[in-house]
Amino acid sequence: MKPLKVLQLLPALDSGGVERGTLEIARALVAAGHQSVVLSKGGRLVEQLQREGSRHIALDLGRKSPATFLQYRTLRRLFAAERFDIVHARSRLPAWVAWLAWRGMPANARPRFVTTVHGMHSVSRYSAIMCAGERVIAVSDTVRDYIRSHYPPARWPHLTDERITVIPRGIDPAEFPRDYRPSxxxxxxxxxxxxxxxxxxxxxxxxxxxxxxxxxxxxxxxxxxxxxxxxxxxxxxxxxxxxxxxxxxxxxxxxxxxxxxxxxxxxxxxxxxxxxxxxxxxxxxxxxxxxxxxxxxxxxxxxxxxxxxxxxxxxxxxxxxxxxxxxxxxxxxxxxxxxxxxxxQDKAPAVKPNTRFLLDEMQRRTIDIYKALAS
CATH class of the missing domain: 3.40.50.2000 (Glycogen Phosphorylase B;)
Structure with a gap:
């Protein structure tokens, strides 16, 4: 399979769980020989992103203004020019702009559209955009159940269980090693x-x-x-x-x-x-x-x-x-x-080893979704 070209969109690259997850997937894409591009208004993590081999496109899609929605024209031109295989939206306003750009393109010429639901947003038409992906990633069983409860297929026919994949966030055991002792x-x-x-x-x-x-x-x-x-x-x-x-x-x-x-x-x-x-x-x-x-x-x-x-x-x-x-x-x-x-008082059992919530597993499963869609 040819290398993928993946665009991730989020408001900014300053700090937080969404930002960390974006960099983790970007790093894994580069390591696997794919092209990684991230679009945001910028922030202190841009330098790290670029140092790790990804490209950054500066565009503010997080400003809460009606004018932001008009950026869909800019995005549509970008999608057409760059020919991304995957567009992955991680936040509501960027997801809306990306979806408006994406849906207006011919089906055979547009990228595949992925969203990740990172949190339990207020239930509304505005929040529902995070469930509009061709594949919807939920970061926990809790988030998946929240989606199922508040956006049932009876009202949202496209949102079948097959579209929702739970991929828990994960950590690198080398970063948080068991029984670590400080210097x-x-x-x-x-x-x-x-x-x-x-x-x-x-x-x-x-x-x-x-x-x-x-x-x-x-x-x-x-x-x-x-x-x-x-x-x-x-x-x-x-x-x-x-x-x-x-x-x-x-x-x-x-x-x-x-x-x-x-x-x-x-x-x-x-x-x-x-x-x-x-x-x-x-x-x-x-x-x-x-x-x-x-x-x-x-x-x-x-x-x-x-x-x-x-x-x-x-x-x-x-x-x-x-x-x-x-x-x-x-x-x-x-x-x-x-x-x-x-x-x-040492009356508690020992903590079990972490074999489920692992960074490399999260990265692998996310890229597997990209590959399945692109093929």
Whole structure:
């Protein structure tokens, strides 16, 4: 089969799960001898994308304006000139523009159209575009079930089960190796930066400072364990949401009001989360709304670190596969705290090896979809 020419579309290349997945597929395409092209308005990840062998086309299809839809003419000319085999849309507005361009082309001259549903968007005609692909990739069973429930074939006749493929996100075991230990230099620097850790047991809550991530439940759990005589410290690992600075102020004020300033540490955004997972005695996932996947649960579990989490959405899938002991009902902070205690007392089973949620498997299965469509 001749090498494929694949275009992925998304709003920007700055940070986030969609962006990471785009680069991962681009890298795999290049490694397999295919042509990889990504279209976005740009961002800090463009340099990495190009360094890894892909081409970038700068076009802003993420600006929420009626004028953005008119870009379909530009895209149609691009599709015709470049003769892509596959166009893969990963976000709603770029998907709409791409679909408008694609549907107006002769069937025998247009690329094949793929979409990935990365999250559980609001149910609407606007969101339904993510189900318009000739193949629709869902990043978890949770997302597939969400699609089936809200876009049933009775109302969306084209969206048969055969069009939907679940391809879970995956991680590279070399990036998050099991039983990884940080260097002595890193340990010295981190403890110097955060002397509150001392010799205490470390509980970690990763994720941006947004209300959905369950920081108040985390504070409640840490406070209760301290009241019970456990020598623990809580790490809140994540940057503030610039759009909602009031929430970060709210949780910081609560920590101070409850006298937990030395027991709950705000690290801000970190690029060394692997090392932080490695020194954590337990990682928590306390989101109030279901995650479409749950990467911050998978990463520490892949390293063999126990995770306690509210069992809904993609987090429930990952815990069921790798560490069922860590699953508690959504919102049950008391049960979560009790599981943490058992983990700290070495009463929990070992985390199972990750053999399902693997990066190379995700890459291979995605490219297999491209090949099947192109042939």
């Amino acid at each position: 002595e230099d890193w340990l010295a620097r981190f403890h110097a930066e955060f002397p509150q850790l001392g010799g205490r047991k470390i509980l970690t809550l990763p994720g941006r400072l947004t209300r959905l991530k369950g920081h108040h439940d985390f504070i409640t759990i840490v406070a209760k364990l301290i009241a019970e005589g456990l020598d623990v410290v809580g790490l809140i690992v994540g940057g503030e949401d610039p759009k909602r600075p009031g929430y970060a102020k709210e949780i910081r004020e609560r920590v101070q009001a409850e006298g937990l300033g030395e027991r709950i540490v705000f690290t801000g955004h970190r690029s060394d989360v692997r090392e932080i997972y490695a020194i954590s005695d337990c990682v928590l996932s306390l989101s109030s709304t279901p995650e479409s996947f749950g990467r911050t649960v998978l990463e520490p579990l892949a390293m063999g670190r126990p995770v306690v989490g509210y069992a809904h959405g993609g987090v429930a899938e990952i815990l069921a596969e790798l560490f069922p002991f860590g699953a508690v009902d959504k919102g049950d902070a008391t049960a979560a705290g009790a599981r943490v205690v058992e983990i700290l």
